[in-house]
Amino acid sequence: MTLLKKATLACAAAVFAAGTTIASAQNQPVKIGFPVFLSGPAVGAFGEPSKNAVNLIVRAMNNGELPAPYNQKGLGGFPIEPKIVDEAGNTATVVTEFKNLVQRDKVDIVVGYVSSAGCLAVAPVAEELEVLTIFYACGASRLFDERDYKYIFRVSSSQTSDAVATARYILSKFPDTTSYSGINQNYSWGQDNWRDFKLAMAALAPKVKMDKELMPKLFAGEFGAEISVLLASGSPIVHSSFFGGDLETFILQASARGLPQKSRLLLTVGEQILARQGKNVPDGTIIGGRGRHGMLASDNPINKWFLDAYVKEFNSVPNFPAYHMLSSMLGLKAAWEKAQAANGGKRPTTDDVIKAFTGLAFETASGPVKMALGKGHQGIEEVAVGTYRYNKATNQPELYDLVTYPAECVNPPANMTSEEWLKKGMPGAKC
Structure with a gap:
């Protein structure tokens, strides 16, 4: 084999390897951390229904089983990889576990938190670490009344x-x-x-x-x-x-x-x-x-799917914490796919998703949500x-x-x- 031919083959191999690396990076799963109560007095009413909802919703999203307009697989075709952790503990413990999700487990997004005290403690840390964080259940109005955030969103309305x-x-x-x-x-x-x-x-x-x-x-x-x-x-x-x-x-x-x-x-x-x-x-x-x-x-196709699927899998009806998890994930999916479409179908950056999420209006099992408060980061319904x-x-x-x-x-x-x-x-x- 001539030196020129060897060089040509080596160059082609390098190009193929680079192309494979880029493709696999584009197809990496979206890692999402889900802090919910897995222990303590809030497990029965909040933790168990929320954990059930995460498992059901993530699997259904990855399989493309949700009703339209949410029937595309994963987030714009990117599979979701969930990491469920316990929210229980004092605010110092909650903040430490949030940092572990981001720095140790390398999650891309966090969706979670029931406790208002936990949300208020986590929010400034999420801003510091620049991690898109969606509070799914906590209801403290002070969250957005007292400060503006870039990386924090809450789909559910306040108390x-x-x-x-x-x-x-x-x-x-x-x-x-x-x-x-x-x-x-x-x-x-x-x-x-x-x-x-x-x-x-x-x-x-x-x-x-x-x-x-x-x-x-x-x-x-x-x-x-x-x-x-x-x-x-x-x-x-x-x-x-x-x-x-x-x-x-x-x-x-x-x-x-x-x-x-x-x-x-x-x-x-x-x-x-x-x-x-x-x-x-x-x-x-x-x-x-x-x-x-x-x-x-509400009586709508999304609610019918969620209610039927939840009862079939868990032999119980979903309560409002489970619905809050669904609404939060639908908001994330709507924002991600809007950002991805604007990005020519390529995987959006965190800033792309934030831009799409801000001021977004979308449908849920509980009716329409408008991200109307908190400069477009707080939902009303x-x-x-x-x-x-x-x-x-x-x-x-x-x-x-x-x-x-x-x-x-x-x-x-x-x-x-x-x-x-x-x-x-x-x-x-x-x-």
Whole structure:
């Protein structure tokens, strides 16, 4: 073989090798970290449904099994490689595990977090590490009220929409309400929920009196003293944003003491436990579900697919945390594929996806989502509220007297913080 021929063959081999490397880089999976509760008091209501949703949604996306317009495989043809980790622990632990996902496990994107305290701690770290992070469940309005972010998105609406929707519901269904009390967890989620509900009630019905406000510590597990105070108060409405184990325990202890016979319970995120604790939730309880999810969800092809697929695989119905995971993944998929189309079909960069995600509008199993707040990083959506009863004939939980509030009715405009909007009497609300 001549020297020239050997050189030509070597050059061709090098070109082929380079082409293979580029092709395989383009076809590498998208690594996504999913921090959800795998231990602790929030496992039953949040962790297990969220983990189930991740496994179902990722497999269905990779196989191209979702309804249109989400039926392209993976993210624009790139397969998703999930990494599910435990969210449990204090904020220092949560931040450490986030860094491990990014620096050790080399994930491209993070989708997760239930705890508002966890989200508020992780957000500045995600900005520092420049990692696209989608908070799927935490509801703290302070996340975008207090700071702008480049790498942080949240598809689900904040706790402000829950507070406004439930206040409107109470006052429309029970216009003779004279007072209300509240029992909420003593940390950011409970404090912010109670603040927003009080402000919404003051704006809508200034003559209705706020009576008792109780703030037990997070995951206290024992509410005997607080229930005694509520029984003595006789408030016709008792508001609570409890979640996870605290919510389940409070329902059992309050029912045993007869509180639901004296006061109507208003559970702003109560939908999460209906499938697990339906027989124990008192009839007549007012139920919210962080939007229009679970038993409050829309009737559309995406919801039909999700509900049928989830029940078939897990023999249980998905609750609102599972729906939040679905909405977040659909938002990511819509943004990724929009960015990829604009990039000539090539794998988009993080900045490409951020640009496409900002201000995006897309459809979910729970209806339309608009990334309208937080300079296009915070979603708004419809919120549904209903009244609960357990159907003994069918042995199934039911919601009736459902009312759906438009997104623009229960969220502030883009130029105001939630607290400012509520204190001004919710100007511009479109109900």
